[in-house]
Amino acid sequence: MNEPPARPPAEPVCSPTAAVSSRTDPEAAVRVWRGLAGTSxxxxxxxxxxxxxRFAARVPVALTADRRAALALADELAPDVRDALDALLVEVSDARLRDLVPRPHPTSVAALAVRPSREANLRALARTPRSAPVVVLDDPRNLGNAGxxxxxxxxxxxxxVVTTGTLDPWHPTVVRGGAGLHFATAVERTAAGELPSGPLFALDPEGEDIRGVALPDDAVLAFGSERSGLSAGLRSRADHLxxxxxxxxxxxxxxxxSVAMTLFHWSTATSTAVGTVTPPAGD
Incomplete structure (x- = not known):
């Protein structure tokens, strides 16, 4: 497989003057948005x-058609980021928001963030020892599923999460399905032969029942596409089916x-898995 195409620069340019004035000037905020939209x-x-x-994304600009409602939502669901939102959100008209985001979210909030560099993500994926598995989606086709x-x-x-094939895991539809949590883990597309190191466990109908298998923290967990399953090449390279x-x-x-069931199976056997915090209703 050819290498994934080069992405736009990871850190779009935004002058300090524009960034500061955009917080209080809707038109300045819109100009910043238009300047960054193609690379963010x-x-x-x-x-x-x-x-x-929450996961330290760089967000140069954030817009809302109802600032009061957005901050009230923060008070209710996310008081930990309320101050950051108060400093960042700029109110624009509903028409202007729709001009910039053709299908605005029902919360009437939209923002642009700087995509983490490919190099940083690949370093995170390659770092060993690992305390949690890497998920591989082998040539996925459905953007919503990937999110x-x-x-x-x-x-x-x-x-x-690593994808192979043509799907861009940072496509806007994937990011929407991921609810902004791309910034909480390393997400990249690689060639099928360049997966992170570690024992490769591939999900396959002919494999051993997962209930009798211990998944190590450094496992690479591979899942086939929705239609055709695992590619022959990846299946043949698997250490375990x-x-x-x-x-x-x-x-x-x-x-x-399938990914949820597999990660839950891993989490039940390791002390390094998920914490016990329950998210607020509707979070």
């Missing part, structure tokens, strides 16, 4: 922005469901 990650909605801020998997991986504290329990005559699980 769209955070679509309050929850995506909230998660990005849901990234959200799951972040929730379980996985080291990262494992399967999920499934009732006879049921053909398959949704991709995100």
């Amino acid at each position: 990650v769209l955070l679509d909605g309050f929850h995506a922005l909230k998660h990005a801020l 849901a998997v990234i959200r799951l991986a972040a929730g379980f504290g996985a080291t990262g 494992v399967s999920l329990p499934m009732r006879p005559q049921v053909s398959s699980y949704n991709l995100a469901t």
